Amino acid sequence: MEYRKNDIVTLEIVDCGTDGEGIGKADGFTVFVKDAVIGDTIMAKIMKAKKNYGYGRLMEILKPSPYRVEPVCLSARQCGGCQLQAVSYEEQKVFKEKKLRGHLERIGGFTELPMEPLIGMDEPYHYRNKAQFPVGRNKKGKIVTGFYAGRTHAIIENRDCALGIAQNKDVLDRVIAHMEKYNIAPYDEATGKGLVRHIFVRYGFFTGELMVCLIINGQDLPHQRELVEKLCEIPGMTSISLNMNKKRSNVILGDKVKTIWGEDYITDKIGDISYEISPLSFFQVNPKQTWKLYSKALEYADLHGEETVWDLYCGIGTISLFLAQKAKFVRGVEIVPAAIEDAKRNAQINHIENVEFFVGKAEEVLPREYEKNGVYADVIVVDPPRKGCDEMLLKTILKMQPKRVVYVSCDSATLARDLRFLCDNGYELKKVCGVDQFPQTVHVETVVGLQRKDT
Numbered sequence: 001m002e003y004r005k006n007d008i009v010t011l012e013i014v015d016c017g018t019d020g021e022g023i024g025k026a027d028g029f030t031v032f033v034k035d036a037v038i039g040d041t042i043m044a045k046i047m048k049a050k051k052n053y054g055y056g057r058l059m060e061i062l063k064p065s066p067y068r069v070e071p072v073c074l075s076a077r078q079c080g081g082c083q084l085q086a087v088s089y090e091e092q093k094v095f096k097e098k099k100l101r102g103h104l105e106r107i108g109g110f111t112e113l114p115m116e117p118l119i120g121m122d123e124p125y126h127y128r129n130k131a132q133f134p135v136g137r138n139k140k141g142k143i144v145t146g147f148y149a150g151r152t153h154a155i156i157e158n159r160d161c162a163l164g165i166a167q168n169k170d171v172l173d174r175v176i177a178h179m180e181k182y183n184i185a186p187y188d189e190a191t192g193k194g195l196v197r198h199i200f201v202r203y204g205f206f207t208g209e210l211m212v213c214l215i216i217n218g219q220d221l222p223h224q225r226e227l228v229e230k231l232c233e234i235p236g237m238t239s240i241s242l243n244m245n246k247k248r249s250n251v252i253l254g255d256k257v258k259t260i261w262g263e264d265y266i267t268d269k270i271g272d273i274s275y276e277i278s279p280l281s282f283f284q285v286n287p288k289q290t291w292k293l294y295s296k297a298l299e300y301a302d303l304h305g306e307e308t309v310w311d312l313y314c315g316i317g318t319i320s321l322f323l324a325q326k327a328k329f330v331r332g333v334e335i336v337p338a339a340i341e342d343a344k345r346n347a348q349i350n351h352i353e354n355v356e357f358f359v360g361k362a363e364e365v366l367p368r369e370y371e372k373n374g375v376y377a378d379v380i381v382v383d384p385p386r387k388g389c390d391e392m393l394l395k396t397i398l399k400m401q402p403k404r405v406v407y408v409s410c411d412s413a414t415l416a417r418d419l420r421f422l423c424d425n426g427y428e429l430k431k432v433c434g435v436d437q438f439p440q441t442v443h444v445e446t447v448v449g450l451q452r453k454d455t
Contacts, residue, residue, distance in 0.1 A: 001027045004049050009056065013040040013065065016095050018413075020083035020442040022058075031056045035077055037087050038095075039065025067091040072125060073162040080150030081163065082440040093120045093436060096444040100412045100434045108416035110423075116433040119292050124439030127286045129268070131164045132252055133172060133199045135179075135186040143179055143186055145172055145199060153189060153250070163440060165203045170234050171212055175199050178227045187217050192248050195221070200243070200253075202277060204268035205287050209238040211266045213279040215245050215252060221260075228261045239263045243279055253280060270294065273321045275346050282315050282339060286437050293408065293435045293445055294322045297381060300406045300431055300449030303327045307378035310402075312362040312393065317343030319381060319408070320355055330355045331375070333362045363393035370400055377402045388414030391421070398425050405450040410437075412446055419448060428453050 003009065003026065011024030013036045022036025024044070030053040033044045041063040044056030061068075071077070071085035084092050097118045104110045121127065133145045136155045146158035159172040179186065179196060187194040198215040212231055214221060221227065221242060228240055240261040245254030257264075257279050265278045270291050277283045284290040297319060301309065303326035311320040314332030316339050324330045324347075332355065334340050343357045358365045362382075369375040380402045382389055388411065397405060405427060409415035423429055431449040438444075 001029070003029050003031075003046055003054060005046055007046045007049075008059065009044055009046065010062065011036075011042050011044055011056070013038050013042060016098075018099055018442065020087075020095070028052075029054065033058050035086065037065040037068045038091070039067055073158070075146070075156050075158045076162075078149050079147045079156045079158065080152075081147050081161070083442045085162070085440045089120070089124050089439065092124075092439065093118050095442075096436060097434055099442070100432075100444055100446055103412040103416045104419070104432070106416075107413055108420045108423075110416075110419070110429060114429060114431050116431060118434035118436060118444070119289070119296070120436045121289060121439055124436075125162050126165060127288065127439065128161075128163045129165070129203045129205055129287060130283070130285045131161060131168055131201050133159075133168075133201075135176075135196045135199060136188070137186060143176055145176060165201070167203065167210055167234060167236070168201055171201050171210075171231065172199060174230045174234075175212075175214065175227065178223070178230065182223045182226075184222055189250075192217075197245060198252055200279060202266060202279070202283075203236075204266050204277075206269040207267050208236045209266035209268070210234060210236040211239040211241075211277075211279065212237070213239075213241045213243050213257070215243045215254070217246055219244060224260055232261070237262065238266050241279055255280075270318060271322065272325075273318075273346070273350050275316065275318065276342070276349060278342075280338060281342050282336075284318065284437075289435055289437045289445075290318070293437065293447060294319055296433050296435065296447045297406050297408055298322055298326060300404070300447060301326075301379050301381060302404060302449075303379065308376065309379045309381060310366065310377045312366065312380065312382045312389075313384045314343060314357065315339050315383070317346050317355070317357065319383060320357070321346060321350060321352055323381065324352045324355050327379075328354065331369075332357045333360060333365045335359070335361050361390075363390040363396070366393060366400075367396045370396060376400060379404045379406065381406045381408065383408040384414075386411040386414065389418050394418060394421050397422070401426075401452060403452050403455045407446075407448040407450065409446045409448070410443065412444060415446055415448065419450070422450055426453055427451065 009026045013022035015023040033056045043060040048055045076085040144157045160169040185194040187197040200213040202211040311332040320332040427450040
């Protein structure tokens, strides 16, 4: 039978796609349905039809799955932030392990994977130490803040995200009340007019320090002294700043930050290492799981105090400083100059001296240091962006022949591709472990340990 747009179908959801959508079949025709859970029997409306597959909208749950739970957040279905809140946490972990295994088998061609159990969270909510809330108006003209609906810039009003900290609501309530009282307009993407674009909150889970940064389409905020007084009533307030972004683009942060009260940064810890975090610093959003992730990376690096280690895509030195506790010397490479400044500062405040940081593309710095200066590595750690490692970089790793490579990945598809390349050229996959950095979403972090075959 051929299905067309607007047809209504009854589906049993038998699988889950990589973006968390339910997959069902009707007479051999595959339908992908957002918000459907494995084990559901549903009624769906075909929104888009190809020859053998289509996309449907969930109309009615005829029989709920045993894995289905009531989402904690009322906005979970409309908001683009979470994809798996309607799935029990145990089943979320199964999905992530299966996604990781599937990519390594299908894309990487690996069999008999040396996988350790996925590391989950005891409390899979309220784990994010950072939130960026867009500000706008609803159809009635009222100032609203929340999160963008999936794949759009329509704001779903929500001041109390289930993944964020409890203080977010208090901050948002005070800022919006201030804007209403003094008639301060939110930014309008369509016209480029209006002042307040985003409200940015950061929190130190270990230190209890709170940072608020308002991203504005201008230089100053009217009556900012009154707002500072209100925000300072919130316990833990440490830093209040303005970030100027006058660009007509959807990039959230501008380059310039002006502290209007308190410190320029907050401090937090991952394990025993302290980090200073400014509004522009990159910092892992789930420090509890990051500690587990880095501990696993350190375990796979198998350091005994004699090794020279390269940490590629090192950011603000989070993994580098972890590795430096056990290595003889660590060199970190990162393309963002401000991140390297943070890395050097973080090394200083932790009194770690056996590290050196380079600004540049890892695929350029590593070959230069290896070929010109003869710098080698016993262990190389890579933590690349979603697109994975540059091929030139992988070839340089092969030339340098480190005994071990530790690959930390935020995208298991590009991870599988890169591992295949390394394993076809002299390395062996020794250990794989998924870490759930982002419960309620489809993302999964992975740590992989590789060893040179002739060692």
